Amino acid sequence: HNFQIKNGAHFFHKDIKTSFNFSEKFSEGPSTTYQVKRSQFDKVLADTAKGYGANYYYKHEVKSVTFNNDKVQLNATHLDDNTSIDFSGKFILDGSGFGRVLPRLLDLNLPSDFPSRQSIFCHVKDNLKANEFEREKIIIAVHDENPEVWFWFIGFNDGTSSLGVVCEDKFIDQLPGSNQDKLKKLVSGNKQLHQLLTKADYNNKCHLITSYASKVKSAYGDRFALLGNAGEFLDPIFSSGVTIALRSATLAAPLVAKQISGEDVNWEEEFSKPLYIGINTFKAYVSSWYKGELQKIVLAQKPDSKVKRMVCSVLAGYSWDETNPLVLKPKRRLTAIAESLSL
Numbered sequence: 001h002n003f004q005i006k007n008g009a010h011f012f013h014k015d016i017k018t019s020f021n022f023s024e025k026f027s028e029g030p031s032t033t034y035q036v037k038r039s040q041f042d043k044v045l046a047d048t049a050k051g052y053g054a055n056y057y058y059k060h061e062v063k064s065v066t067f068n069n070d071k072v073q074l075n076a077t078h079l080d081d082n083t084s085i086d087f088s089g090k091f092i093l094d095g096s097g098f099g100r101v102l103p104r105l106l107d108l109n110l111p112s113d114f115p116s117r118q119s120i121f122c123h124v125k126d127n128l129k130a131n132e133f134e135r136e137k138i139i140i141a142v143h144d145e146n147p148e149v150w151f152w153f154i155g156f157n158d159g160t161s162s163l164g165v166v167c168e169d170k171f172i173d174q175l176p177g178s179n180q181d182k183l184k185k186l187v188s189g190n191k192q193l194h195q196l197l198t199k200a201d202y203n204n205k206c207h208l209i210t211s212y213a214s215k216v217k218s219a220y221g222d223r224f225a226l227l228g229n230a231g232e233f234l235d236p237i238f239s240s241g242v243t244i245a246l247r248s249a250t251l252a253a254p255l256v257a258k259q260i261s262g263e264d265v266n267w268e269e270e271f272s273k274p275l276y277i278g279i280n281t282f283k284a285y286v287s288s289w290y291k292g293e294l295q296k297i298v299l300a301q302k303p304d305s306k307v308k309r310m311v312c313s314v315l316a317g318y319s320w321d322e323t324n325p326l327v328l329k330p331k332r333r334l335t336a337i338a339e340s341l342s343l
Contacts, residue, residue: 001040001044002157003034003035003036003041003157004034004035004036004135004136004155004156004157005032005033005034005035005136006022006032006033006034006035006136006137006138007021007022007023007031007032007136007137008020008021008022008023008136008137008138008312008315009137009138009139009140009315010134010137010138010139010140011139011140011141011142011298011299012139012140012141012142012190012192012193013141013142013144013147013190013295013299014144014191015192016299016301017192018298018299018300018301018303019137020298020308020311020312020315021312022312022315022316024308024309024312025309025312025313025316025318026306026309026310026312026313026318026321026323026324026326027313027316027318027321027323027324029318031316033316033317035135035138035154035155035156035157035162036242037123037156037162057076057085059078059079059080060076060077060078060079060085061076061077061079062074062075062076062096062101062105063075063076063077063084064105065092065101065102065105065106065224067222067223070090071088071089071090072088072089072090072091072092072223072224073086073087073088074086074087074088074092075087090223090260091223091224091225091256091259091260092223092224093224093225093226093227093249093252093256094224094225094226094227094230095227095228095230095245095249096230097228097229097230097245098209098212098229098233099230100214100229100230101230102224102226102230103214103216103226103230103231106221106224108216108217108218108221108226109214109215109216109217110215110216110217111215112211112213112214112215113213113215113283114213114234114235114286114287115168116168116169116210116211116213117166117167117168117169117210117211117212117213117235118166118167118168118169118172118173118208118209118210118211119164119165119166119208119209119210119212119236120164120165120172120179120182120183120186120206120207120208121152121162121163121164121165121183121206121207122162122163122164122179122180122183122202122204122205122206122207123160123161123162123163123204124160124161124163124197124200124201124202124203124204125159125160125200125201125203126155126159126160126161126196126197126199126200127159127199127200127201128155128196128199132196133155133196134155135155135156135157138152138153138154138239139151139152139153139154139193139196140152140237141153141190141192141193142190142295142299143167143186143189143190144189144190144191145189146167146171146189147292147295148167148168148171148290149165149166149167149171149186149189150165150166150167150237150289151163151164151165151166151186151187151190151193152164152166152236152237153193153196153197161200163183163187163197163200164183164236165183165186165187166235166236166237167186169210172186172208178206179206179207179208180202180206182206183202183206184202212233213233213234213235214229214231214232214233215232216231216232218272219231219232219248219271219272219275219276220267220268220271220272223259225248225252225255225256225267225271226248227245227248227249227252228241228242228244228245228246228248228249229241229244229245231248232244232279234279234282234283234286235286235289237285237286237289238282238285238286238314238315239317240282240286240319243278243282243317243319244275244278244279244282247275247278247320248271248275251270251271251274251275252271255267255270255271274320277319277320277322277327278319278320280330281314281319281320281327281330282314282319284330284331284334285314285330285334287331288330288331288334288335288338292338293334293335293337293338294311294334294338296338296341297311297334297337297338297341298311300341303341304337307326307337310324310325310326311326313326313327314326314327314330
């Protein structure tokens with residue numbers, strides 16, 4: 001589908017630029033992934049599933065879920081004409097993302113451990129030439145004055161890029177103007193990123209989300225399981241959302257097949273515990289980022305090569321590789337590494 005290859009990341013802060021190449025990682029496995037536009041990527045997944053026999057009902061909103069003796073029943077309404085339709089099955093997987101259908105209907109939501117943050121984001125036409133922008137690498141930029149404000153800049157192969165900023169609510173709320181005005185103002189707070197975007201066209205609507213971090217009482221229950229953002233969502237940093245979504249689906253699918261065929265499944269041991277190895281790794285990295293420790297590590301001018309390879313593995317999505325010391329007990333180890341470094 002001609003998605004943009006991604007082979008690493010650049011980090012910007014003031015005059016500092018550091019780079020991570022996924023080929024120089026600790027974990028074994030592929031050294032490239034993809035930058036994808038979610039609308040296109042999700043449609044590819046949906047159409048492929050349809051090719052295997054799945055039925056899709058677009059523009060419907062789930063209103064209720066009922067668990068009977070042998071069935072799970074859903075009621076949904078069409079968003080245009082409000083007509084109602086019922087579905088029934090033996091098991092339900094909730095991949096509704098920020099819609100968080102089952103957590104809302106089954107009272108599974110818990111307050112997040114993270115403070116409330118906001119994100120403004122959009123797609124821009126960057127108007128950058130090949131020698132001006134390495135599209136194979138995501139850019140993560142830190143605000144020159146406020147290290148809790150950071151940006152992503154993700155290039156696609158059609159001349160457009162995804163641009164976004166994340167910061168605490170009060171930092172965005174104090175800025176005047178539209179979401180686009182606020183985003184442009186914030187981008188000027190990192191001179192390297194601002195320079196890259198001097199020719200950019202902000203032609204698309206800028207979106208804002210707030211209080212996006214989420215937790216749940218359980219990622220599974222009687223004949224249901226939560227996938228990706230429908231369960232835990234931490235932060236846009238490190239693109240963990242799609243990684244966790246695909247990992248949770250990969251773990252859940254064979255277990256659903258086993259359960260439907262009458263075999264015993266231990267969802268705690270076979271789904272939740274393995275899934276949370278990676279979630280807890282990302283959680284430690286997100287916390288370390290906002291404490292400034294991980295920023296110090298990724299921006300280090302004379303990094304320890306072994307440590308850099310271990311961090312690179314997590315950046316590349318290998319957050320379930322328990323042979324990596326920075327996946328096992330990451331919080332304590334990241335703190336220790338940061339304390340030993342100077343930029």
